[in-house]
Amino acid sequence: MGFWKSFFSSSDTASTQTQFEADAIGAASSRTGSSSRIFFSTDREIDLYELEDLCDAVGWSRRPMRKVKKAIEHSFLVASMWQQRGNSSRLIGFARATSDHAFNATIWDVVVHPEFQSKGLGKALMRYVIKQLRSDDISNITLFADPQVVNFYRRMGFMSDPEGIKGMFWYPD
Amino acid sequence: MGFWKSFFSSSDTASTQTQFEADAIGAASSRTGSSSRIFFSTDREIDLYELEDLCDAVGWSRRPMRKVKKAIEHSFLVASMWQQRGNSSRLIGFARATSDHAFNATIWDVVVHPEFQSKGLGKALMRYVIKQLRSDDISNITLFADPQVVNFYRRMGFMSDPEGIKGMFWYPD
Numbered sequence: 001m002g003f004w005k006s007f008f009s010s011s012d013t014a015s016t017q018t019q020f021e022a023d024a025i026g027a028a029s030s031r032t033g034s035s036s037r038i039f040f041s042t043d044r045e046i047d048l049y050e051l052e053d054l055c056d057a058v059g060w061s062r063r064p065m066r067k068v069k070k071a072i073e074h075s076f077l078v079a080s081m082w083q084q085r086g087n088s089s090r091l092i093g094f095a096r097a098t099s100d101h102a103f104n105a106t107i108w109d110v111v112v113h114p115e116f117q118s119k120g121l122g123k124a125l126m127r128y129v130i131k132q133l134r135s136d137d138i139s140n141i142t143l144f145a146d147p148q149v150v151n152f153y154r155r156m157g158f159m160s161d162p163e164g165i166k167g168m169f170w171y172p173d
Numbered sequence: 174m175g176f177w178k179s180f181f182s183s184s185d186t187a188s189t190q191t192q193f194e195a196d197a198i199g200a201a202s203s204r205t206g207s208s209s210r211i212f213f214s215t216d217r218e219i220d221l222y223e224l225e226d227l228c229d230a231v232g233w234s235r236r237p238m239r240k241v242k243k244a245i246e247h248s249f250l251v252a253s254m255w256q257q258r259g260n261s262s263r264l265i266g267f268a269r270a271t272s273d274h275a276f277n278a279t280i281w282d283v284v285v286h287p288e289f290q291s292k293g294l295g296k297a298l299m300r301y302v303i304k305q306l307r308s309d310d311i312s313n314i315t316l317f318a319d320p321q322v323v324n325f326y327r328r329m330g331f332m333s334d335p336e337g338i339k340g341m342f343w344y345p346d
Binding site: 063068070071072073075098099100101102130139140142144147150153154157159161164165168169171 | 236240241243244245246247248249269271272273274275276277279281303307312313314315316317318319320323326327329330331332333334335336337338339340341342343344345
C-alpha cells in the first residue's frame with residue numbers, strides 16, 4: 001500500500017503520467033527483450049474489430065458489436081493499453097467504467113491479451129484506471145470480480161464485501 | 174418467481190404501468206386507510222432539498238448537493254415514488270441507476286421514507302426500477318446491498334456472489 005499512497009498523493013499529473021509509461025516500458029522491455037513501447041490512453045479511438053479480437057483471445061463470449069459500441073459511447077472512462085512498434089500500435093489491453101460522474105464508478109471488461117499477461121501490465125492498466133477515476137474525484141470505485149481474479153484485485157487494494165456489503169445480480173430468465 | 178415471469182413477459186407497457194399504480198394504491202390504501210394515491214415516475218423533476226429531507230429521514234450522511242445534482246444528471250435512470258393528496262405530492266421514495274446503456278446497470282441510493290416502509294412499497298419501487306431497465310434491454314442489473322437489506326433483494330430475485338463473482342470496492346485512504 002506504500003506505493004499506492006505515494007502514487008496517488010502525487011500532485012504532478014504530468015510526471016505521474018510519464019512514470020506510468022516508464023513503468024510499463026520497463027515491464028515490457030525487461031521481460032520480452034523487445035524494443036516496443038507500451039502506452040495507455042483514455043481518448044484513443046478503439047477499433048471495434050480489434051477489441052473483438054482482444055476479447056476473443058481471452059475466450060470471452062462474443063457480444064453484438066452494435067451493443068459494444070453503445071456501451072463504450074456511454075462509459076464514463078474507456079482505458080486502452082497499446083504496444084507501439086515503429087509506426088504501428090496494437091491494442092493489448094482494455095477496461096471501461098460506468099459512473100454517475102460524482103460518487104461511484106464501476107469497472108467493467110478488464111482484459112489483457114494473453115501474450116502480455118504475467119508482466120505486471122494488468123496491474124499497470126488497473127493503476128491507470130484508478131488514477132483517472134481519482135483525478136475525476138470519484139471516491140467509490142467498484143467492480144465485480146470473477147473468482148480467479150479476486151486475489152489480483154485484492155492485492156491492488158480492492159476489498160470484497162466490506163462491512164458485509166454484498167454485490168448482487170439480477171438476470172432475466 | 175411466477176409473478177416476475179408474468180410481470181416481465183407483459184408486452185403491454187401501458188397496462189403494466191396501470192397495474193403498477195393500482196398495486197401501489199392497493200398497498201398504500203389497504204394498510205394506511207388514507208385516500209392518498211402512490212405513483213412512480215422516471216421523469217418527474219426531483220427537488221434536491223426534498224430528496225435531502227428523504228435521505229435525512231433514513232439517517233444517511235449528508236452529501237454535497239452539487240455532487241448529488243451531478244450524480245442525478247449522469248444517472249441512466251432516476252426513479253421516484255410519490256404520495257399524492259389532492260393537488261400536492263410528496264417524495265416518499267427514490268432510486269437511481271448508472272449504466273452503459275447496453276449491458277449493465279448498477280442501482281444506487283434506494284430509499285423509502287420510514288413512514289412508508291413495511292407496506293410493500295420498497296418492493297414496488299424496485300419492481301418499477303427493474304421493469305424500466307428491462308424495457309431498455311439491460312440484462313445485467315447489479316447493486317451493492319448493505320447487510321440488513323441483502324435478504325430483501327434476495328427475495329426480489331437478486332443473487333449474491335453468483336458463480337463466485339465478488340463485489341469489490343476500492344476507497345482512497
